Amino acid sequence: xxxxxxxxxxxxxxxxxxxxxxxxxxxxxxxxxxxxxxxxxxxxxxxxxxxxxxxxxxxxxxxxxxxxxxxxxxxxxxxxxxxxxxxxxxxxxxxxxxxxxxxxxxxxxxxxxxxxxxxxxxxxxxxxxxxxxxxxxxxxxxxxxxxxxxxxxxxxxxxxxxxxxxxxxxxxxxxxxxxxxxxxxxxxxxxxxxxxxxxxxxxxxxxxxxxxxxxxxxxxxxxxxxxxxxxxxxxxxxxxxxxxxxxxxxxxxxxxxxxxxxxxxxxxxxxxxxxxxxxxxxxxxxxxxxxxxxxxxxxxxxxxxxxxxxxxxxxxxxxxxxxxxxxxxxxxxxxx
Amino acid sequence: xxxxxxxxxxxxxxxxxxxxxxxxxxxxxxxxxxxxxxxxxxxxxxxxxxxxxxxxxxxxxxxxxxxxxxxxxxxxxxxxxxxxxxxxxxxxxxxxxxxxxxxxxxxxxxxxxxxxxxxxxxxxxxxxxxxxxxxxxxxxxxxxxxxxxxxxxxxxxxxxxxxxxxxxxxxxxxxxxxxxxxxxxxxxxxxxxxxxxxxxxxxxxxxxxxxxxxxxxxxxxxxxxxxxxxxxxxxxxxxxxxxxxxxxxxxxxxxxxxxxxxxxxxxxxxxxxxxxxxxxxxxxxxxxxxxxxxxx
Numbered sequence: 286x287x288x289x290x291x292x293x294x295x296x297x298x299x300x301x302x303x304x305x306x307x308x309x310x311x312x313x314x315x316x317x318x319x320x321x322x323x324x325x326x327x328x329x330x331x332x333x334x335x336x337x338x339x340x341x342x343x344x345x346x347x348x349x350x351x352x353x354x355x356x357x358x359x360x361x362x363x364x365x366x367x368x369x370x371x372x373x374x375x376x377x378x379x380x381x382x383x384x385x386x387x388x389x390x391x392x393x394x395x396x397x398x399x400x401x402x403x404x405x406x407x408x409x410x411x412x413x414x415x416x417x418x419x420x421x422x423x424x425x426x427x428x429x430x431x432x433x434x435x436x437x438x439x440x441x442x443x444x445x446x447x448x449x450x451x452x453x454x455x456x457x458x459x460x461x462x463x464x465x466x467x468x469x470x471x472x473x474x475x476x477x478x479x480x481x482x483x484x485x486x487x488x489x490x491x492x493x494x495x496x497x498x499x500x501x502x503x504x505x506x507x508x509x510x511x512x513x514x515x516x517x518x519x520x521x522x523x524x525x526x527x528x529x530x531x532x533x534x535x536x537x538x539x540x541x542x543x544x545x546x547x548x549x550x551x552x553x554x555x556x557x558x559x560x561x562x563x564x565x566x567x568x569x570x571x572x573x574x575x576x577x578x579x580x581x582x583x584x585x586x587x588x589x590x591x592x593x594x595x596x597x598x599x600x601x602x603x604x605x606x607x608x609x610x611x612x613x614x615x616x617x618x619x620x621x
Numbered sequence: 622x623x624x625x626x627x628x629x630x631x632x633x634x635x636x637x638x639x640x641x642x643x644x645x646x647x648x649x650x651x652x653x654x655x656x657x658x659x660x661x662x663x664x665x666x667x668x669x670x671x672x673x674x675x676x677x678x679x680x681x682x683x684x685x686x687x688x689x690x691x692x693x694x695x696x697x698x699x700x701x702x703x704x705x706x707x708x709x710x711x712x713x714x715x716x717x718x719x720x721x722x723x724x725x726x727x728x729x730x731x732x733x734x735x736x737x738x739x740x741x742x743x744x745x746x747x748x749x750x751x752x753x754x755x756x757x758x759x760x761x762x763x764x765x766x767x768x769x770x771x772x773x774x775x776x777x778x779x780x781x782x783x784x785x786x787x788x789x790x791x792x793x794x795x796x797x798x799x800x801x802x803x804x805x806x807x808x809x810x811x812x813x814x815x816x817x818x819x820x821x822x823x824x825x826x827x828x829x830x831x832x833x834x835x836x837x838x839x840x841x842x843x844x845x846x847x848x849x850x851x852x853x854x855x856x857x858x859x860x861x862x863x864x865x866x867x868x869x870x871x872x873x874x875x876x877x878x879x880x881x882x883x884x885x886x887x888x889x890x891x892x893x894x895x896x897x898x899x900x901x902x903x904x905x906x907x908x909x910x911x912x913x914x915x916x917x
Contacts, residue, residue: 340764411655433848490912539757
């Protein structure tokens, strides 16, 4: 933290606020050392993040030619179509498929994250009251999180078999994994099962740093459980909860493994944007696949920005940084 | 806080002791009920996978709580060589292991620079590294699939390891930075006053102190890489190179309508068991690692 202020304000040695020089002076040597230490990381990220982004943008402006050309030969190569792949998103058959995938992605994200948040809060509340057996409980709550999503897809497909345990428990004969609303429900149930414990764990950690005295004071003032929850627990875990929800939102938007394994690729009722882009690239239609990937990236970025701006989720500790910067600036002004 | 709380007993009717006792009994009862519900919620599906994996093919559709009779038939079939599942496990181990090692090495250097050195654009660089972790996997896969096809990397380990770094590095840098920032600088400073160079202070003082954090980060990164699916699915189609998660998703029976559920469950158990063991041993560290970023 102390290092950030120095980085932000570039002080000369005399104006550096006293007591903030824990990390020593910023010298050219240190800058060079930092560059040396950071460059491998940044180089790899450039290859696996920046290059794909630029490459996808470029590729999304081309389209693979298919079929025969006028002289009867198989046409090879790609033609430049500009924004054609993007304008095609809203028309015709492929457009309908895109809109369906977009709708599914949004639907899954909203429903699963909402359910996970409520369930995760309940889990955290219950665990916060447990004193004995907490470590056993914590280990078991980590298991859904630790199971690979592909395995959990397989597991739930087995549970949701037409003659499987889910149907015999509720005494029904639902074809869960066939197309339709039941397939959507199967995905939502399996996803919530796996991720609600994650939210629960994060929220529990947030609850455990609330001092017990506050609750005792509330009890003396006659606040019941519900009132304590609403007026103490919820506001105080809100920052943690928001970060957890943001993580989950961004993760749910790129959902791929679970519907892919649980229901299968190319199923209309559960096809997400990730699955659609994957399918397109599998068909060697890199142009439209890239366009879908770019759209998904923009969607994720938009949700992240809107979420952080609207709800003020403090993900990278930026508020802290800003506050520190402001403090440094005022101190500097005073010193001058 | 202007009001001085007056200590009036909230209620003292005649039957108070009894009622309190009853209330307390009910309360602890409900707590245990809630905990039991959580246990069932978390473990029942996994338990069902375990039980099903020990059934014979003939009674795979039984709904008894224990396999009757108990049979290791599915496990024998999984490893009988026709599915290359052992190879797939080895591949997963190699890919996840190398990914973790590479992310840790790069992450330690980056985290040291961010937490201990003064330089320009630091918060921007940290922000960019964190932001990359939200990059959707498919947006990495589509362009790289093409690049790797061109340079002949399809069906190689590096075709999985390099893209894996797109989520492993942000995870490692983020965790390690949080951890190193929490470590006091005084010890290193003392070492440097005693004549250590910056590098020596890093290697001999900071690194041993940071070992628990490095270890936690290693566990988290390994679990994430072990569970990775979309990259491995796209970059590899040769069964001898594919990872375990992809291999079990492709387990199919003789016909489409006769999925080998027993074998799938057995394979699922085998893929999950290393993670379950890690969770049981290192649960405290894992929870710390997961929550350190969110609650600081």
